[in-house]
Amino acid sequence: MAVSPALAEDLAAAVAMLYADAEIALIEILRDALVQGIDSPRWAELKLRSIGDLREAVETVTTALQDDANGAVAEALATAYGRGRQAAVAELGALDIGRELHARRILPGAPAVDRLAASYAADTRPLYQRITRAILDLFRSITSRAAGTQLLTGITRRQASQRALDEFARRGVAGFVDSAGRSWELAAYAEMAVRSVTARAAIDGHIDAMAEVGQGLVIVSNAPLECPLCRPWEGEVLALSGPPGPRTVRTEHTVQPTGLRAAFRPPATVAVHVAGSLPEARAAGLFHPNCRHSLSLYLPGVTTRPPDHPTPGTTYEDTQRQRAIERHIRRWKRAEAAAMDDAARTKARAKVREWQAAARAHVAAHEHVVRQPAREQIGRAR
Structure with a gap:
């Protein structure tokens, strides 16, 4: 998993x-x-x-x-x-x-x-x-x-x-x-x-x-709508420890012969390209907050590079636009809480509805953008 x-x-x-x-x-x-x-x-x-x-x-x-x-x-x-x-x-x-x-x-x-x-x-x-x-x-x-x-x-x-x-x-x-x-x-x-x-x-x-x-080896997933920080590490093999920087290591194949074949042959090995260390990748931004990537065990000779996830019509910038809309919704909900009279409260509520409409329109226009209502809520309204 x-x-x-x-x-x-x-x-x-x-x-x-x-x-x-x-x-x-x-x-x-x-x-x-x-x-x-x-x-x-x-x-x-x-x-x-x-x-x-x-x-x-x-x-x-x-x-x-x-x-x-x-x-x-x-x-x-x-x-x-x-x-x-x-x-x-x-x-x-x-x-x-x-x-x-x-x-x-x-x-x-x-x-x-x-x-x-x-x-x-x-x-x-x-x-x-x-x-x-x-x-x-x-x-x-x-x-x-x-x-x-x-x-x-x-x-x-x-x-x-x-x-x-x-x-x-x-x-x-x-x-x-x-x-x-x-x-x-x-x-x-x-x-x-x-x-x-x-x-x-x-x-x-x-x-x-x-x-x-x-x-000692893991592999990074290939996530949709990746950000520039994570893109260099997508589908790459990383070492849990060791020096930074790319290198090729030779390690034992995960699946080894058994029985008599195993007794008379040395363990099978495989060359693995390692893009760097996990601490190096994390320091460069991999697994930042809201990161979509995952990490799995890499089995030499068995694990294959993860498939691409094309997202036609949707870009990383589209997801950032969604984050901006969510911030506007939260802003006007705070303004509603700060309202000193009904006029200010009514104005804030109208702005909330305006930005909620913008959120619906943005999601409708981009197939791979999913609305997250919890991110639009503040405090006791959630």
């Missing part, structure tokens, strides 16, 4: 839901803090006095989110790692080593799982501090600007606050920027991080199991 990031997708989705719920809760907390007493002439003064209450409410959400997410991720990683091992058992089932592997017991708290869980916790720790700072900074900015805006621009305090909230909802909570300079919504960044780490756990469970019984 091949292993791929898809093996852990359901686990990542469950954890990402925690962040999506928290994002909506934080937008609503900020909205309610701003709208309370907004028609009072002392509104700005009251807002400055209430900032401590806002901080406490935000920190309550972020602390609970951090605790829940770290616990859920640790559990998801153990499950993903176990699924990867079971995939290896299924692949090796026809061989004697498969029965040997099946008999082994690996505890969910395997060192590989613990390392991944610790890495995830360390990577996301700064995110929670950034959430609190971003919301408090925005609250101060809105109250200071909106206090005298009507005299200067003719825009009411409520309108000015709503505009700022809409922009905040468009960017998403925290507006997190990663090491590559890309800006992420809180829930989208969390989903990416969780999908990445759970996919890694599943693949690590698979390759660790194979390494334990002396299997």
Whole structure:
């Protein structure tokens, strides 16, 4: 049984839901803090006095989110790692080593799982501090600007606050920027991080199991609508360890003669072209979040190159257009949560329907693009 990031997708989705719920809760907390007493002439003064209450409410959400997410991720990683091992058992089932592997017991708290869980916790720790700072900074900015805006621009305090909230909802909570300079919504960044780490756990469970019984070669699938990062590795044989770079190795044929023939002949061998090492391919982008590729045991002399999957009329860019449409849908659903009155709420709902129509049209126009409603949802709406 091949292993791929898809093996852990359901686990990542469950954890990402925690962040999506928290994002909506934080937008609503900020909205309610701003709208309370907004028609009072002392509104700005009251807002400055209430900032401590806002901080406490935000920190309550972020602390609970951090605790829940770290616990859920640790559990998801153990499950993903176990699924990867079971995939290896299924692949090796026809061989004697498969029965040997099946008999082994690996505890969910395997060192590989613990390392991944610790890495995830360390990577996301700064995110929670950034959430609190971003919301408090925005609250101060809105109250200071909106206090005298009507005299200067003719825009009411409520309108000015709503505009700022809409922009905040468009960017998403925290507006997190990663090491590559890309800006992420809180829930989208969390989903990416969780999908990445759970996919890694599943693949690590698979390759660790194979390494334990002396299997050192794997082959990458040929997936439809591949991205430029993965294309160089499609259908290629990779070594689980060893130096980077392509090479040809000579190894024993998987099927050897038996009986008298075996006694008088040396083991049959076969030349195998190895494109590089698995760590090298992963570092170059193979098995990135949303990757469609899978990894299988390579049996020298038996395994053949996987077939191509033509997708006429559909390109990788078409799948990226679908991701962009999903982001627009989520953006306007956040705007609905941030709406301070019925007019703003009605506008946001209309935009949601507009982009949902765009999603239906895009899927209808491309045979190999499949709509994923879960990716269009946020928080408690899911």
